Amino acid sequence: MLTPSPTALPVRRLTHRDLIACADLSEDRGWPREEHKWSLLLTAGQGYGIDDPAGGLMAACAVTRYGPQERPELSAIGMMLVAERHARQGLGRHLLRHVVSALGPTPLTLHATPLGRPLYEELGFKTTGRAEMVSGHFLPGGPAPTVPTRAATAGDLPAIIRLDEDVFGTDRTHMITRLPAFADRLRVAVEDGRIIGYAAAWPNMDTHVIGPLIARDTETARALVASLAAHTDRPLRTDVDVRHEDLLAWLKERGLASVAFNSVMTHGITELPGDWTRRFAPLTVAAG
16 A cells, blocks of 8 residues: 655644644754743644644644734744654645645745755745844843833733834734733833833743843833843843844843844745834744
């Protein structure tokens, strides 16, 4: 009996019931299991996967849509993974082709590692920017931030959502409203009673990831990071748009070190919407 080609296997929608299988797939490729992040992506977004006839998943990825649900204005693709035992058989290309086709004319974005970028370029994605991952224990010191920050409250959510949409360029209400439960800390920067920035720190294995980081300027971004760092003993990690050179230099002065660079890629648009000057770091690169 002939064994079907892996690229002939069907792609299906994943649900939260596939959480453990997704985490197993991450671990199989040497990534952290990241069940907390997978849970967010599978509830706020949509997973796609290919079942392994022997059990588990052969490949998977996550898609997060933004804007009106009936006509999304932007979709982010992340967590593109193929099991080690099925690598180099065309499964990643097969899965990505299916996802791009399923999303139709919706503009797409993703963060690509150097290893994954050739595949994305083959399918029409263009590099439009770069992000630098930095990580380490934050070392307090230097001049104290001049921008006041405080813990966010439930009453701040409408203002945070409005600010986020202005900066990100499309509505992310379904993601931002999950932040209070997803993150360990959510803080806002305030001037004259008006929110001018916000940031979250959420747990990912043994680190706290800072993201989103939305701020009026670099000084505001520094104040938010410092206030989040003051409430954790874990190493911090964040992915900063490389155009924010001053923030990256400050983070490295405060003890964080460069880990990797990812290419920010788009499909169907020449650049991301919104205001990059106030968009310092994403919630997670997997969600754009």
